[in-house]
Amino acid sequence: MSIYSDFHSARDELYKCMKCGNCQEVCPLYQTTRKEVTVARGKIGLLEMFVTGEADMTAGMAERMSYCTTCMACNEKCPCGVQFDRILLAARAEGVRRHGLHPVKRTAFTALRLQRFFNFGMRAGSKLQAAVFRRVEGRDYGARMRVDLGLLGQKKVFPRLAAKPFRSGRPALYVSQPRMRVAFFTGCMINYFYSDMGEAVLDVLKHNRVEVLIPENQGCCGVPASVNGDVASARALAERNLRAFEDSGAEAVIVACSSCGSAWKHSYERLFEGDGEWEPLAAKWAARAYDINEFLVNVIQYDREGLGRVERRVTYHDPCHLRRGQNIFREPRAILQSIPGVELIELKKPDRCCGMAGSFCIVHPDLADKVLDLKMADVAQTPAQTVATGCPACRLQLWSGLINSGLPQDAVHVVQLLQESYANAAAG
């Protein structure tokens, strides 16, 4: 039984917890609020009472489950091996079953399911954004909301919507004598906001003679829906993506977003646990899913001969769903260190959550900002010129934080530096 279908399937996970409170040490929310409800132990306590019947899954309890960035730092710390993200996702799904979804989220996830409608909306948005957003002075890549819609706050700096979505009408990338034939799952952030990251992925794969298909029918990975307990939307999106990639004839799926990567590797199988039709397909593609960093380092052993100099001091932020979600943290560092001229300077706590956490920063903007402040303080103490990361969502959060903190660094994905390095070599 999937944790998404029945909360009781997370029961054994609940009872592993011995309430020692060690999760307090690493929880980014507890560190900023010092309230028990924000840390894993507190929520486990609540859910235990729900299971035993001592407390109801009230709307209030369901709401308390939103206090988590699913950064999984507690999983790593827990002496008893509790996988808190499993418990939390099951609880959120239970909350939605009982109390429904927040109307804003319901509209958003429905839009995601209707890919063409969503695409139209984002295109329209790219034309209208000037009316809604005010450009950040002196920087060409960000804008703040002109008015506070009561949701996002006016502080967060958003990248500009791409005039044309990255995938729109883009042909497959064919190379002569391809070493492999892969399909690129872009995810929404790259498709609508960060075309530059998408271009970097394609350029780097092209340089390494990898053929890249871009299946047209792909959509949102479904993580925004599954982490918010909207299981039906998450499953619909997963089915669409699995079908699109199964039909593509590719040998592997490449992702450059840590959440999308976790979806392919873990969420799809969990969503379809016990489903005779979809579970095998989800398992098949989970085994063929690669984050771009691990693909380059471990699968095709990317070309290190053709690297040009990039003179830059770079620090690296570990996305939670890459570091703890997929155990990928050596690979991006290996890439950075292989680029001549790049000096990698570690943060004090490179794997502390940046506070973005998808819709978390929309539901709890103040808390997300406080978590981000800690990250910015860490960055400010390094002499780094660039903050590299492995996820477009983290990149957005870091960007926003850097601008709001008045820090001069920019934030890029690791492959963008690799792209630059190859380009510099080619330019001689």
Add this chain to the structure above:
Amino acid sequence: MQKELIKALTQLLGKENILTETEDLLNYAFDATAAMPKQTPDLVVTPRSTEQVAGVIKLARQYGVPIYPRGSGTNLCGASIPLERGIVLMTLEMNRIIEVDPENLTAWVEPGVIIQSLNDAAAEYGLMYPPDPGTVTTATMGGSVSMCSGGLRGLKYGVTKHYVMGMEVVLANGEVIKWGGKTVKNVTGYDLTALFTGGEGTLGIMTKVLVKLNPIPEARKSLLAVFDDLDKAGNTISAIIRGKIIPATMEIMDNTTIRTVKKFTGADLPEEAEAVILIEVDGYREAVEREAALVDEICRRSGAVSVTAAKTDEERDKLWLARRNALPALAQVKPTTVLEDATVPRSQITAMLRAIRAIAHKYDLPIGTFGHAGDGNLHPTILTDVRDEAEMERVHKAVDEIFAAAVQLGGTLSGEHGVGIAKARYLPLEFGPAGVEVLRWVKEAFDPHYMFNPGKVVLRG
């Protein structure tokens, strides 16, 4: 009344420092102690100053509501469970390190400071705060001083009470007193500092604490000795002390613990070993080298099957892996982990280990024992499931017998976890009725209406 009290507290503390909604309050119905009753408080408040603490106390007095002080809620005797509802007073927002004084080797801290934060601040001066409970990265200074927590370094460095030099306390009448100070010598009046240390929040609310710091030792060295016989392990512990060596740490693990740790961590330990002892010496480099060589020799002479000394920090971490994972590994075997801390004179360690093994056999319960052999503080850990009522019945009987065995061997009910709810009813076993009555006099002198942490340590007569 409730509404009036909330209104007055809101005026005093501000809305953001009071929790009143059920879903928030449920989080404070429990702490880190297994198999305890749960109770939800009426309110949770987070004062930010001594004046606000005094204000909360005055209001609680006026409305006849109990106050349950709480730090991180990591204690192991139910000490922060609000048994009679009322107000949970959180110290977490009073978290300033007021001063580190490298000349007097002292630090003033507020109660909500996490122990490790004090260590980090002291380290800038090459100093440390030696008490080292397992919760050093989560527990607060207020909590660990109130519970007089122990830890791994008790043998050489003592426990919390050996490091508390003074404090500021708000009394039941709302008055604020300061006691003790930075002088090493101080015999002026009764030692209230000592009384409040380990007072478990039943006598007043600590708002500032003055603690002693030590220089960080220059070097340390760890050794792991494996034994095929309990007596040999026990004799080794005695032989090391008789050899005039005082290691910082001397830890022991029994066969059940060894097998469990091996299973869960893959630690490199022989499954058939009856005991392993982990020893760490620290001090000046030359002294450490000499002591480590002596410890090595004594272990071998006393019949250790093998002795491994760590040469690097990495090797040290490897030796410590098993000990660090003792409790976590045991906790993964069954859903409920009942962790006791019965303590005996160091010379009785072997006898106590045997007694625990007999009790485990008698009640057919898995009990893994590990602990601080150097100071006689053992952690018999019963692996069970609170949902299995018949088994819990046997667990309670086994705990009774463990306590009786410890007292019989000249030991005590609790070495470092405290009394709280968990051991309150066992006190007559150690003190007799007259002794318990004395505790009651002291309690009632400070807190005649049982406002502070009622239901803990001293029960109403």
